[in-house]
Amino acid sequence: MQSIINKYQDSTQYLLPIIRTEDGTERQQYRNQLIRINRHLKKIGMMLGISIPLSTYVMRHSWATIAQDKGISLSVISEGLGHDSEMTTKVYLDSIQRSKVDKANRLILDGI
Structure with a gap:
């Protein structure tokens, strides 16, 4: 876990670089990243032959x-x-x- 945290250290107050700028658009940045993550999870699930969308x-x-x-x-x-x-x-x-x-x-x- 520590190596992941070290790899993604950023200059924001957040643990991981999901929100890159603190300018009032944080919620939209979060939503955009959530959509991106879920899209990748669905692809991984399909590659693994999992029947329910991850x-x-x-x-x-x-x-x-x-x-x-x-x-x-x-x-x-x-x-x-x-x-x-x-x-x-x-x-x-x-x-x-x-x-x-x-x-x-x-x-x-x-x-x-």
């Missing part, structure tokens, strides 16, 4: 799901996701559970 959201979703399945506390998951409150994390994790049920229902219906 994105930063998929990574967060996967991390939170695995953490919950491993019994990691809500407060740690909340902090890891950068949520301001554990209630936000609870809602997020509940939506993950609903998607698992939706997927199970789809598998059952497809088998009929």
Whole structure:
């Protein structure tokens, strides 16, 4: 990790050079980089033959799901996701559970 940080040291207050200028366009710079990163993740997923399009959201979703399945506390998951409150994390994790049920229902219906 330290070698990555050293490689990308920049003159801004940010850890990595995603935002290059601090001139009021930081949010747009962030969005542009997020689009770029997600485009590259999708290409990597296709190269690996992964059927679901990879994105930063998929990574967060996967991390939170695995953490919950491993019994990691809500407060740690909340902090890891950068949520301001554990209630936000609870809602997020509940939506993950609903998607698992939706997927199970789809598998059952497809088998009929």
